[in-house]
Amino acid sequence: IAGITQAPTSQILAAGRRMTLRCTQDMRHNAMYWYRQDLGLGLRLIHYSNTAGTTGKGEVPDGYSVSRANTDDFPLTLASAVPSQTSVYFCASSDRHTNSPLHFGNGTRLTVT
Amino acid sequence: AQRVTQPEKLLSVFKGAPVELKCNYSYSGSPELFWYVQYSRQRLQLLLRHISRESIKGFTADLNKGETSFHLKKPFAQEEDSAMYYCALTWNSGNTPLVFGKGTRLSVIA
Numbered sequence: 001i002a003g004i005t006q007a008p009t010s011q012i013l014a015a016g017r018r019m020t021l022r023c024t025q026d027m028r029h030n031a032m033y034w035y036r037q038d039l040g041l042g043l044r045l046i047h048y049s050n051t052a053g054t055t056g057k058g059e060v061p062d063g064y065s066v067s068r069a070n071t072d073d074f075p076l077t078l079a080s081a082v083p084s085q086t087s088v089y090f091c092a093s094s095d096r097h098t099n100s101p102l103h104f105g106n107g108t109r110l111t112v113t
Numbered sequence: 114a115q116r117v118t119q120p121e122k123l124l125s126v127f128k129g130a131p132v133e134l135k136c137n138y139s140y141s142g143s144p145e146l147f148w149y150v151q152y153s154r155q156r157l158q159l160l161l162r163h164i165s166r167e168s169i170k171g172f173t174a175d176l177n178k179g180e181t182s183f184h185l186k187k188p189f190a191q192e193e194d195s196a197m198y199y200c201a202l203t204w205n206s207g208n209t210p211l212v213f214g215k216g217t218r219l220s221v222i223a
Binding site for chain 2: 033035040041042043045048050090092096099101104105106107
């Protein structure tokens with residue numbers, strides 16, 4: 001693993017189903033983020049975590065939850081998917097101690113039908 | 114609320130022509146501004162940040178606090194510059210998550 005890995009790469013999900021998007025980083029970055037990318041709306045922050053054990057809400061948190069049990073993993077869960085959650089989801093990380101720029105994963109393309 | 118505005122959704126220029134991607138922000142304190150780029154089928158990556166004051170791939174951007182702008186410029190566009198460009202803002206020494214603009218798609222025409 002080098003950098004940030006997201007899984008799955010893409011997924012088609014029926015509305016009402018539960019889904020967890022996985023994100024793992026091997027850079028020992030303390031901060032991690034989830035953004036969604038939508039045409040015409042850019043990147044919007046869903047949730048973030050400044051350090052293991054803490055999480056915070058971003059601009060569009062409703063319908064999503066996260067956990068940060070350790071430094072490396074930051075899964076994003078959709079408890080009951082709705083079509084408006086169709087999007088491309090990007091996980092990112094940074095080292096707040098050195099104020100490093102964001103490193104992004106390759107994204108997960110999610111379609112909720 | 115802090116905000117980043119990229120007024121152009123799409124910018125088309127001919128190869129060799131100058132490029133300017135506009136970015137304005139709303140924040141009254143000391144901001145940190147970034148430009149991120151996403152080439153086709155690739156992940157987002159940092160292009161440049163204002164504190165570095167460097168030129169990357171021929172691009173430069175100067176923070177103008179008076180006009181609250183951080184426009185991205187390149188004197189001669191190349192076809193490989195075609196991509197999606199996002200301006201982003203943070204503050205509090207980077208302890209606040211980045212706020213992104215809506216992005217501008219740059220298309221360089223041969």
